[in-house]
Every structure is written in C-alpha cells, then in structure tokens.
Amino acid sequence: MAETKKYVRIKKASIEGAWYADKLGQIFEVYYENSVALGAVCYGYYSVLREDAEIIVTEKRPAKVGERVLITKPSPMGKQSYKTGDIFIVNHENTPAFGGVRTSDVTGFIGPKEYEVIVNNEIKNEEADEMKIDLNAMGYDELLAHGDAVMEAIKKRTFQEGFQAAKQVQRKLAKMKTSINTQARRDEIVEQAKADVEKLANKYGYYYAYGRNPKAEFIVNCEKRTVVTILRWIADGQIVARGIAKAAPSDCFNVHIGRAIALRRALGLTVPDEYLNAPQPTEVRVGDVVRGKYADYYYQLCREGELGDDSYEAKIREIADGKYRYVGGGYDFIDDADLTIIDDSREEVGE
Known part of the structure; x- marks a missing residue:
C-alpha cells in the first residue's frame, strides 16, 4: 500500500x-x-x-x-x-x-x-x-442525545489525537537529544586531541626530556584515511621514532584524533580509549566530507558503468534554505538526504 x-x-x-x-x-x-x-x-x-x-x-x-x-x-x-x-x-x-x-x-x-x-x-x-444523518427528521430529545454524543466523541478524539501527537514529538525529541549528546561528546574528544597534540609537540612539553629537542612531523593521507607521525632530531634530521593511525572503514576520519593517536604511539605513550572508540558524528556541518547515494531514477538514466557505482562523495560548502550545498556544485534537500559523514576534520573552516 x-x-x-x-x-x-x-x-x-x-x-x-x-x-x-x-x-x-x-x-x-x-x-x-x-x-x-x-x-x-x-x-x-x-x-x-x-x-x-x-x-x-x-x-x-x-x-x-x-x-x-x-x-x-x-x-x-x-x-x-x-x-x-x-x-x-x-x-x-x-x-x-x-x-x-x-x-x-x-x-x-x-x-x-x-x-x-x-x-x-x-x-x-x-x-x-x-x-x-437527517437531522431534520429527528425529534428534539433525539437531537439533544445526538448532540451530547457528538460533543463527547469530539472531546475524546481531540484528547486521543493530542496525546498521540505529543508522544510522537516526545520520541522525536528524545532521538534528537541522543544525537546531540553523541555529537557533543565527539566534539569534546576532538578538542581534547587538539590540546594533546599541542602539549606533546611543544618543545617545552614532553619532547624537552629528549635533550636535543626532537621535532614531530605529521603526514596526512585523507584518501587512505591515515596519519603518520615521524620524530626527528632537529640537529641532524635522524629519525627517532614513528607512529601511525588509520581509521577503520566504518569510522569517520578525523585528522585531529589521528594526529593524537599517531603521536602518542611514536612516543610510546598509552592511547586513551576515547580516541580509539570516539562516537561517530551525527550532525552534518560545513566543511564535512560526506558520502551520498544517487537517486534511483537518475542512476538508471546513465549507461551501465558510467558512474562506477551509485554513490558519490562531496564536501559541504553551505547549509541553507533546507539544502546541503556542495563544493563544486550540486545539493541535496536536508529532509530527503541520506548522507554518511566520512571526514569531519574541517581544517579549512577553522575547526
């Protein structure tokens, strides 16, 4: 149906x-x-x-x-x-x-x-x-009886529909609250990772104990979803240690969390569990890289193999007027979009 x-x-x-x-x-x-x-x-x-x-x-x-x-x-x-x-x-x-x-x-x-x-x-x-119902054919008492019944039915129906609507809104709000809390927790972890990298990579912080001030280099490969940290002596460029972080295929890549994990591994430090098991983002924001799916009818119009598959990846340029607008053109309606956030680093937008 x-x-x-x-x-x-x-x-x-x-x-x-x-x-x-x-x-x-x-x-x-x-x-x-x-x-x-x-x-x-x-x-x-x-x-x-x-x-x-x-x-x-x-x-x-x-x-x-x-x-x-x-x-x-x-x-x-x-x-x-x-x-x-x-x-x-x-x-x-x-x-x-x-x-x-x-x-x-x-x-x-x-x-x-x-x-x-x-x-x-x-x-x-x-x-x-x-x-x-032929009201004109009814007697006075019958009309009153019908009137009372109608008013009572209206009261019950109004209460029932109002209660159902309230429960529906309550469920939506509960789901929205869970989503907001999950996103807030991820935001906290990202900020913690940024501060962690800033502290550990500062010559007055952990590195100072090495005596010759080793320098941290970060190699980011967004396509492979990896971050590599290389520690070198400043004096002669000799490599002291390496560390690597790689996002799982089902995880959203975040360069800040990746740097914190790779740096701690290079230094031989424990990697906090929140870095390794950060919750996935729930809120699409400007600067995010998302994966969407082509509409069925659009995909059917293209020759077999022309698109490669039925999905696409794009970066969010603007969120306005009920639409996600992408870098390079194109958009999706927010209410109709089925997007998965695959990279929420957002370095270009000051995040």
Whole structure:
C-alpha cells in the first residue's frame, strides 16, 4: 500500500501575529490534526488554524496519466522552473525512467522523488454523503442525545489525537537529544586531541626530556584515511621514532584524533580509549566530507558503468534554505538526504 501523507497549504492568517502570516501559498507536512488546528512541520512543530488552511492528501507512488501531482522536493534541471507546492496534471508516465512524469506545464520531466500523487477526494465525499444523518427528521430529545454524543466523541478524539501527537514529538525529541549528546561528546574528544597534540609537540612539553629537542612531523593521507607521525632530531634530521593511525572503514576520519593517536604511539605513550572508540558524528556541518547515494531514477538514466557505482562523495560548502550545498556544485534537500559523514576534520573552516 502506498504511503499516505497530508499537507497544509496556507490560505490566510486570521489571527494577527500568526507565525504563518508571511507564508501564504506555501505547503507544510501535517504531523497531527484535531477539530480546531493542524500541526505543521516548519523547522519545528507549529499549529495552523483549520479555517486558515487547505488540506492536501497525497500518496507516495508513481503517478498515472491524468492524475494530479504535488511538487514536494523540487529539483529542476536546466531551464525548468517549478517550486514546492506547485500542482501539475500528468500527461506521460514512467518517462524517461520508472516513476518519471511529464506535464504540459514543464519542459522536460519530473523525477519520482520530486512529487507525490494527490488523492482524489471526490469518491470519499460521495461515500460520506451516503452516511449523512437527517437531522431534520429527528425529534428534539433525539437531537439533544445526538448532540451530547457528538460533543463527547469530539472531546475524546481531540484528547486521543493530542496525546498521540505529543508522544510522537516526545520520541522525536528524545532521538534528537541522543544525537546531540553523541555529537557533543565527539566534539569534546576532538578538542581534547587538539590540546594533546599541542602539549606533546611543544618543545617545552614532553619532547624537552629528549635533550636535543626532537621535532614531530605529521603526514596526512585523507584518501587512505591515515596519519603518520615521524620524530626527528632537529640537529641532524635522524629519525627517532614513528607512529601511525588509520581509521577503520566504518569510522569517520578525523585528522585531529589521528594526529593524537599517531603521536602518542611514536612516543610510546598509552592511547586513551576515547580516541580509539570516539562516537561517530551525527550532525552534518560545513566543511564535512560526506558520502551520498544517487537517486534511483537518475542512476538508471546513465549507461551501465558510467558512474562506477551509485554513490558519490562531496564536501559541504553551505547549509541553507533546507539544502546541503556542495563544493563544486550540486545539493541535496536536508529532509530527503541520506548522507554518511566520512571526514569531519574541517581544517579549512577553522575547526
């Protein structure tokens, strides 16, 4: 069964100072609703009065000819021009690949990840009409009885939906808190590693005990995910010791942690467990190198073997407007991105 979603399009702002007063015409995903308001996702969770909104129900599936599609993740190419919230009627389906569609309003095609199919509500309305209650045929006492029952049902439904929405938000916040704590711990370890290297590599620190002030050299190979430390005597350049650190294939590489591990190994010192088992980063930041995956429909358009595989690596240049923008061009939508951070050294951005 296709995944069903609800969106709210802002039509007006009947209350002065409403958060959506400057967002007329925009759409937001609905995460809960009751008889009075709708919960909209907009960099957080906010309520929209029902009287101020239009509800759009969608299904996530390939569209058929004649169906209407709602643009939710626009990624126009070339001279194409469309945006989130636009609605089009499909006149060609599964072109140029499965799930791709064409419309008379857009040059070229729209990819399957860019749209959702709008559900036709006319059938549901007809079914509802057949179940209508004839209030005019009821007596006074019967009307009161129905009225009390309706009010009680509304109270229960409002409470149930509000409770479910609150639990959903609570789970999201708990997951977010865990992610934040994990990232904070990694940040602490990186700062500890930087301070460790600064202290040990300073001639007034540990090296001074050698008497001839050996000098530490670091050789970083990001491609091989390694850091090598070489200790030489300053006087004659003779190598005193070596140490190496190499990130595991499943770990995120960090040059600062790598330098601390390699330097301690060169000096014959114990490597702290937190360096060897640092938690993986959970927050994508500017300067990070990430690995992403090409969309299925995009990959199908390329000849077999042309891409090599279905993944790509890129460095984050900017995070803004709901997008991760990459060095060298291109971007991913934050809500739709499936990225793995493979290097969070961020030396070029002062980290």
